[in-house]
Structure formats: structure tokens, C-alpha cells
Amino acid sequence: MxxxxxxxxxxxxxxxxxxxxxxxxxxxxxxxxxxxxxxxxxxxxxxxxxxxxxxxxxxxxxxxxxHPQVNAAVAEAMSRIDIIGAGVTDLEVELADRLNRHIPCAERVLLTNSGSEATYAALRLARAVTGRNKIIKFQGTYHGWHDAVLMNVISPPEKIGQHDPLSLGMLPDVIRHTIVLPFNDTEAVADTLHRQGEEIAAVLVEVIPHNIGCVLPRPEFLQALRDLTRQHGVMLIFDEVITGFRHALGGYQSIVGVTPDLATFAKAMANGFPIAALAGRAELMDRFAPGGGVFFAGTYNGHSIGVAAALATIAELExxxxxxxxxxxxxxxxxxxxxxxxxxxxxxxxxxxxxxxxxxxxxxxxxxxxxxxxxxxxxxxxxxxxxxxxxxxxxxxxxxxxxxxxxxxxxxxxxxxxxxxxxxxxxxxxxxxxxxxxx
Missing domain, CATH: 3.90.1150.10 (Aspartate Aminotransferase, domain 1)
Known part of the structure; x- marks a missing residue:
């Protein structure tokens, strides 16, 4: 120094x-x-x-x-493979298999780099599969920086019940397709889906709204979301970027016994190294495959550094x-x-x-x-x-x-x-x- x-x-x-x-x-x-x-x-x-x-x-x-074991795993990976940009690596296959074994909804897994990317891809998939444009999120939850979700996190009282975007430059047409409801309010969700269900592609929920501290879901809330979304043909997406791996290897979904259609995870799986994942049902996730109609790409997706860190971190947590x-x-x-x-x-x-x-x-x-x-x-x-x-x-x-x-x-x-x-x-x-x- x-x-x-x-x-x-x-x-x-x-x-x-x-x-x-x-x-x-x-x-x-x-x-x-x-x-x-x-x-x-x-x-x-x-x-x-x-x-x-x-x-x-x-x-x-x-x-x-x-952490010495995580750092050692990263150093070992870097000594033999860096970034290929074609095909798949042995490390990526091993990590996807490990996530599949631990996470209830993870019939298929895609790796990316940040929670924002994962939630963006999840919403794109939901809109593609359902043919609908609107989504539901909840007041106080944070799901990343993109226009569909960057709103209504830390809102003043006068903004409750209306859109509260966090940034200039967000597209109004994207903002208006997001419906913001109170967390833990099953009746509000049921009423919204009853009135607008045919327009709604997904319900995106931070299963514990940790971005406002530690607000726990009522015992029946997440199960109600599962039942209501199935009833109306709406995708249920759990944002487990914070809860995943910190609270359990299988995410909060493994604790409460409610399995979503899709779920997002991120860097807690790698003790802070850059990585994220979108996991979900095979019939949905396979729409991302070549010829499936939904585009998913990224040069750094599955980079050996993050993948090696994740494998080492998960081994410690197991x-x-x-x-x-x-x-x-x-x-x-x-x-x-x-x-x-x-x-x-x-x-x-x-x-x-x-x-x-x-x-x-x-x-x-x-x-x-x-x-x-x-x-x-x-x-x-x-x-x-x-x-x-x-x-x-x-x-x-x-x-x-x-x-x-x-x-x-x-x-x-x-x-x-x-x-x-x-x-x-x-x-x-x-x-x-x-x-x-x-x-």
C-alpha cells in the first residue's frame, strides 16, 4: 500500500x-x-x-x-480451461447435473452470469410459451435492472398502488405490462387472475422479500400462488437469487414443498463468484434449445471460473x-x-x-x-x-x-x-x- x-x-x-x-x-x-x-x-x-x-x-x-477450497478449485480450472464459446465443457455438465439433483424444479438448467439476466430470460420464456404479455410482481421485491421489473421496490407511501419505476429511460409500454400487488395477499392475486388471467404470462415472486429485509411468506401464500397459476395457465417463477443456497441447497422451494415452473439462482451457489442459473420444467426449458423458438445466449454463460467456484461451494454445503x-x-x-x-x-x-x-x-x-x-x-x-x-x-x-x-x-x-x-x-x-x- x-x-x-x-x-x-x-x-x-x-x-x-x-x-x-x-x-x-x-x-x-x-x-x-x-x-x-x-x-x-x-x-x-x-x-x-x-x-x-x-x-x-x-x-x-x-x-x-x-474461501481456500473455492479459490483452489477456480485456480485448477483456470490452469486447464478458460473460455471456449462452442459446444459444452465437462464442468458445465457436472454443475447442471448437481443442480438438477438438489433443486426440485430443475429438470433442465441454463447457466448465465447475473440474477438480472436469469429473470429476464425467465420472463421471455413465459411470454413465449403463454403468448401473453403481462406479468405480476409484488411491492418491495427486486428482480434486477430490466424494465419489466425495475419498479416498486423501496416506494414512498404515495406511490403504493401505482407504478414506481426506479430509473429514467424505462420503456412505458414495458412498465404498463407489469402489475404490482401486495406480497402475501392471496385475495389480490386471485382477483387479478380472475379479471386478467388471459393476459398474464407469469407471476414472479421473491419467495422471501429479502430486498426489504426478511419478510416471510404466510404458510399458505406460495401454495396459493401455485394453485392459482395452474388454474389460469400462468407461469409461476420463484426468484431464489438470495434464498437459493444460502437457506438450502434446493432453495426455499425445497423447504416449503412448493415447486414452481421456473426458478432463478445466482452467485450464492459460487460463494460470490459471478454465475447465475435459470432452472425449470423440461418441456418449458427445452424451448431455449436450438429450434425451440426462444433465444438464449451469452459469451460468458457457463464460464469455467464461476462453474468451478459453484461446484466447490456446493460440495462444502452438501x-x-x-x-x-x-x-x-x-x-x-x-x-x-x-x-x-x-x-x-x-x-x-x-x-x-x-x-x-x-x-x-x-x-x-x-x-x-x-x-x-x-x-x-x-x-x-x-x-x-x-x-x-x-x-x-x-x-x-x-x-x-x-x-x-x-x-x-x-x-x-x-x-x-x-x-x-x-x-x-x-x-x-x-x-x-x-x-x-x-x-
């Missing part, structure tokens, strides 16, 4: 050559920080500060940063020890935060599933959809996260976002996190009480 390579200087250099200084719009932080190393459960910045990482790159780091370890530590973290807040008299509830835990600054109450989160005190949420970062505990300072436990976290890490959380919560300013009551 040179004397001039600091957080401030690197961020300033980035702003001179990268729009906004970041290569993805949701990476902006409220203070200058540039990371130069990651190892296990820790991140290191250019000022030589160490952070215990709960962000995990928005979730895919399930084994810990720079023992069952990783999930058991992560789930147990996340439970301790969630329970500990709740206990500390109760002792300090701070309204706080912690939602948890598997290795994910999310503190919401609100009185404990059922959280079943996005509008329930209007009770969250965003000012307290942001202050807590930012102050935890200042104390070396990296919880991304964005309201409602998840914390993730990896196999590299230890009980000592959780205990230290809770000790610091107690200090931070005790010091929380009282004047944040009623500020900024929605995301």
Missing part, C-alpha cells in the same frame, strides 16, 4: 473515472471507503481498518471471503454443517439484539430466517408486506448501522437491508457484535425518535 492510497484518495480517484465513483448504484456509502482486501469474515479498507462483515456482498458470501453453523449463530445474534433493546427500552424487532437477521426499529408486530415496514424508524435504522460500521461491524448503512452470517463467523464474532451493539444502542440520540418513518 502506498502512502497516498487511502480511503479518501481512492474514492476521489474513483469519482474522476467512474460515474458517481461506484460500478453499481447501490454501492454508494455515506463516507469515503475503499476496500483493498477480504478474508474469512473480515474486510479491510485502504486506511488499514478491519471490519467484521455482515453485508457479504448483499448475501452470496456463505462460506466466507476468499455436508450440512455450514447451514447448521450459520443458522445457529444468526439465531444468537437476533435473540441478543432483541434482549439488549428490551433492556434499554428501545422499540426493536429482529426478523430472522436461516442465516439472515434484520433489525427493524419498530415495536414487535407481524411483518407480512412492504407497507408494514412504514412503522420502521428509518433515522434510527440508519444511525445504528452507520455507527456499527464506525465501530468495525460492517452492516451496510441502508435501511431495511439484511445481515448475513457466513461459515467464517464464530461465536466470538457474534458476542463482540452484541457487545458493540449494546454500546451503540445505549448511545443512540433520543431526537431520532420520530424522524423519517418510512424507507
Amino acid at each position: 502506498t502512502a497516498t492510497m487511502t480511503n479518501a484518495t481512492l474514492v476521489e480517484r474513483a469519482r474522476q473515472v467512474i460515474p458517481g465513483g461506484v460500478n453499481s448504484g447501490n454501492r454508494v456509502l455515506p463516507w469515503p471507503i475503499a476496500f483493498v482486501r477480504a478474508e474469512g469474515a473480515y474486510l479491510f479498507d485502504a486506511d488499514d481498518r478491519q471490519y467484521l462483515d455482515y453485508h457479504a456482498a448483499f448475501g452470496p458470501i456463505i462460506l466466507g471471503h476468499n 455436508s450440512g454443517e455450514v447451514h447448521a453453523h450459520c443458522f445457529a449463530l444468526a439465531q444468537i445474534a437476533a435473540d441478543g439484539l432483541m434482549q439488549i433493546a428490551a433492556e434499554l427500552g428501545i422499540p426493536l424487532t429482529v426478523a430472522r430466517f436461516g442465516s439472515v437477521f434484520v433489525p427493524y426499529f419498530m415495536e414487535p408486530a407481524p411483518i407480512e408486506n412492504y407497507t408494514d415496514l412504514f412503522r420502521n424508524n428509518t433515522a434510527r435504522d440508519l444511525w445504528f448501522r452507520k455507527t456499527m460500521c464506525e465501530h468495525g461491524i460492517f452492516m451496510i448503512p441502508t435501511a431495511l437491508k439484511r445481515n448475513h452470517v457466513s461459515a467464517a463467523h464464530t461465536r466470538a464474532d457474534i458476542d463482540r457484535t452484541l457487545e458493540i451493539a449494546r454500546q451503540v444502542l445505549r448511545a443512540m440520540p433520543a431526537d431520532l425518535e420520530r424522524s423519517a418513518r418510512y424507507p
